[in-house]
Amino acid sequence: MRNIGLVLWHTFYTKVVSKTFFFTSFFMILFMSIILNIEAILDFFDDDPETSVYSVAVVDETEEVFGELEHVFDQRDETIHFEQYDSSRVSDEEVYDRYDAMLFIEGTVDHPVAHYEAPSINQSYLPRVLESEIQSIAEEKRIEQSGISEEVIENIAQPITFSLEASDDNARSEAELDQARFFVYILLFVIYFTVLFLGNMIASEVATEKSSRVMELLITSTSPAQQMFGKILGVGLVGLTQYSIIFLVALVTFGMGMDGSLPQVSGNVGQAEQDMIQEASFSIELFLLAFVYFVLGYFLYATLAAMLGSLVTRIEDVGLAVGPMNMLVILALLISMFSLGNPSATITTVTSYIPFFTPMIMFLRVGMGEASSFEMILSFVLLFISIAILMVIATRVYRGGVLLYSQGRLIEMIKRALIVTNREKDN
Amino acid sequence: MDMSLMIKGVTKKYGSKVAVENLSFEVNRGEMFGLLGRNGAGKTTTFRLMLGLLKANQGTITWGNVTPVKLTSRTIGYLPEERGLYPKLNVMQQLIYLGRLKGMTKREVKDEVTKWLRQFEALQYENKRMEQLSKGNQQKIQFIASVMHKPELLILDEPFSGLDPININVLKKAVFDLRDQGTTIVFSSHRMDHVESLCENLSILNNGQQVAYGSLQQIKAAYRSRTIRIKADFSLDYLLTLNGVIDVQEEAHETRVVVQTEAIVNAVFEALHNKGNVQLFAVEEPTLHDIFIDKAGSAHA
Numbered sequence A: 001m002r003n004i005g006l007v008l009w010h011t012f013y014t015k016v017v018s019k020t021f022f023f024t025s026f027f028m029i030l031f032m033s034i035i036l037n038i039e040a041i042l043d044f045f046d047d048d049p050e051t052s053v054y055s056v057a058v059v060d061e062t063e064e065v066f067g068e069l070e071h072v073f074d075q076r077d078e079t080i081h082f083e084q085y086d087s088s089r090v091s092d093e094e095v096y097d098r099y100d101a102m103l104f105i106e107g108t109v110d111h112p113v114a115h116y117e118a119p120s121i122n123q124s125y126l127p128r129v130l131e132s133e134i135q136s137i138a139e140e141k142r143i144e145q146s147g148i149s150e151e152v153i154e155n156i157a158q159p160i161t162f163s164l165e166a167s168d169d170n171a172r173s174e175a176e177l178d179q180a181r182f183f184v185y186i187l188l189f190v191i192y193f194t195v196l197f198l199g200n201m202i203a204s205e206v207a208t209e210k211s212s213r214v215m216e217l218l219i220t221s222t223s224p225a226q227q228m229f230g231k232i233l234g235v236g237l238v239g240l241t242q243y244s245i246i247f248l249v250a251l252v253t254f255g256m257g258m259d260g261s262l263p264q265v266s267g268n269v270g271q272a273e274q275d276m277i278q279e280a281s282f283s284i285e286l287f288l289l290a291f292v293y294f295v296l297g298y299f300l301y302a303t304l305a306a307m308l309g310s311l312v313t314r315i316e317d318v319g320l321a322v323g324p325m326n327m328l329v330i331l332a333l334l335i336s337m338f339s340l341g342n343p344s345a346t347i348t349t350v351t352s353y354i355p356f357f358t359p360m361i362m363f364l365r366v367g368m369g370e371a372s373s374f375e376m377i378l379s380f381v382l383l384f385i386s387i388a389i390l391m392v393i394a395t396r397v398y399r400g401g402v403l404l405y406s407q408g409r410l411i412e413m414i415k416r417a418l419i420v421t422n423r424e425k426d427n
Numbered sequence B: 001m002d003m004s005l006m007i008k009g010v011t012k013k014y015g016s017k018v019a020v021e022n023l024s025f026e027v028n029r030g031e032m033f034g035l036l037g038r039n040g041a042g043k044t045t046t047f048r049l050m051l052g053l054l055k056a057n058q059g060t061i062t063w064g065n066v067t068p069v070k071l072t073s074r075t076i077g078y079l080p081e082e083r084g085l086y087p088k089l090n091v092m093q094q095l096i097y098l099g100r101l102k103g104m105t106k107r108e109v110k111d112e113v114t115k116w117l118r119q120f121e122a123l124q125y126e127n128k129r130m131e132q133l134s135k136g137n138q139q140k141i142q143f144i145a146s147v148m149h150k151p152e153l154l155i156l157d158e159p160f161s162g163l164d165p166i167n168i169n170v171l172k173k174a175v176f177d178l179r180d181q182g183t184t185i186v187f188s189s190h191r192m193d194h195v196e197s198l199c200e201n202l203s204i205l206n207n208g209q210q211v212a213y214g215s216l217q218q219i220k221a222a223y224r225s226r227t228i229r230i231k232a233d234f235s236l237d238y239l240l241t242l243n244g245v246i247d248v249q250e251e252a253h254e255t256r257v258v259v260q261t262e263a264i265v266n267a268v269f270e271a272l273h274n275k276g277n278v279q280l281f282a283v284e285e286p287t288l289h290d291i292f293i294d295k296a297g298s299a300h301a
Helices: A002-016 A019-036 A038-045 A065-076 A125-146 A150-157 A174-211 A214-221 A224-257 A271-279 A284-311 A315-321 A323-341 A346-351 A358-367 A373-401 A410-421 B043-051 B091-101 B106-119 B135-147 B165-180 B192-198 B216-222 B237-241 B264-272 B288-300
Strands: A054-060 A080-084 A101-107 A112-117 B005-014 B017-027 B032-037 B058-063 B076-079 B153-157 B184-189 B201-206 B209-215 B226-232 B245-250 B255-259 B278-284
Touching (some): A002 A019, A002 A224, A002 B091, A019 A038, A019 A224, A054 A065, A054 A125, A065 A080, A065 A125, A080 A125, A112 A125, A174 A214, A174 A224, A174 A284, A174 A323, A174 A358, A214 A224, A214 B076, A214 B091, A224 A284, A224 A373, A284 A315, A284 A323, A284 A373, A284 A410, A315 A323, A323 A346, A323 A358, A346 A358, A358 A373, A373 A410, A410 B005, B005 B043, B017 B043, B017 B058, B017 B209, B032 B043, B032 B192, B032 B288, B043 B058, B043 B076, B043 B153, B076 B135, B091 B106, B091 B135, B106 B135, B135 B153, B135 B165, B165 B184, B165 B192, B184 B192, B192 B288, B201 B216, B216 B288, B226 B264, B237 B245, B255 B264
Parallel strands (some): A054 A080, B032 B201, B076 B153, B153 B184
Antiparallel strands (some): A101 A112, B005 B017, B005 B058, B201 B209, B226 B278, B245 B255
């Protein structure tokens, strides 16, 4: 135990005081702050189309629409100004120096034919507003002409009542689903980056000790299992420290940038997230579940990384050795992305039981209400067993691997490492 | 006798490849023992067996009747052939880490390391990163890492390779001091002069086989072949036809004649009679170097 603690602390300390740790944390925090404050930053450089001031020159042949438009926008206090424009001056070159756009209206009030012209039409806000306004002016006129009372119209347009409910026990409400989806997204990326960063960190840590030959001294005082555990825990702690720092910084910037209020997401796109944050209470169970799957997933991949790292002699070869592991986690991410849209697909169910995919995909299924508690517990048991088996194999490979300095194909190296390790067989 | 290192009939195979075969030797407490052999002869494997990193397929290894796996990590000190510590850590930091893994306290490590650094006149490197040190100084730090926990048995794999003569003397003195304090030392070397000056008993390995074992005198006495240096003004090639003459090597100023046993020397002397002017005729005591070349070089010659 003492040695595991020493290896753990050594690994943790040397990593945390390193420049690499400082810079990755710094850039992740920077990145995080930018993402969280993206709107304020965009606003700073660009005016929001909905709050900027427009002026529109109107050539109105119906002689009525212009008045209506001006009236509507005066009332709504919006920042679009209209000006009557003489049709004889439409070819003036400097017209766009003074106006953002020109609007030609022909026909009658109830059946107007409008034409919008501007230097560029890639900005859709202004024409969209104008179109819908002219549409409602025309509609109002038609209703008036047909003699139907406003009450009748309101009565016709009244919305019906429509509610959703799922009958399955583990099914989730819409708000819960949104929240689950949100968690799954975060967990997917956290596991993905953790395996890529920390997994490679463990592998190169082992390879560095091997290539600098300090390993020869270490193995005389600590057992391979102690070293592996110490490293896996130490690097895991480095990861948790980094995530905690980033999380805290995110909370702080969130609080400062938004005056303590929730982020104001504008437009229809952000509606779901906004509802989720406002309606669904924060589910502590889901958070804990995510944490447990994260920890189990970390142990599984970290053990694999330590084993692969023990097989290479030079640090340059670490990337090559951990390649298969990186492919596994990329595959897991791809399946998860697909499964988010189809949580009940067969491939999702099947892959959720494959240990290397379980932490992501089973969590997704549980989160989306597609897996029963029995399946969840079964997945835990399977993960535990796989981690235990992998640790036994990894310790055996590690024991021999760290004494090998030759190079070969991965499978070859594993075989050779096991031959060196083999203590009992030939006796 | 109770604290001696006993190696009995040890065989180690990696798959079908035999690394060490039926190796036996014994090292008494406080003795300095040399393990000689070419690269790949099985020295490092033998050391790893002694450290308990590998397990023998056959035979037993014990230190005071205890197998290496059951020994505490403070019992043995090891200087690996391939040197290297953490390049980015400073000297004291990594010695503290390695020492604590051996079961020492931080205080103990600091005291012991300071003592050694003073002896090596390297106190100023205490807070330097390993990569900033010269090769010789790195080797001194590595040596400290293997002895700071005061091991009973010290294994030095090529301790003097890559060092300048002054540093070799500094290190040799340290090794002698340790022996005088009762440490049992097993070391390997290619340099025969080091072995002759340091150890009482030795073993020569060739392709995993022990080809010679015993004290330096015993090995020399058992080695019957002799070399005769002859300086003459006529060709000596005809000596090869004599029974018992193995080799005749003509060199710039003299000729070296290798004979099977000391008894042949007289026959050679007789054969020179009346052939011309002989200025030199000298029989050489076999050096360890000759024995090594003969014993360890034969299989690949």
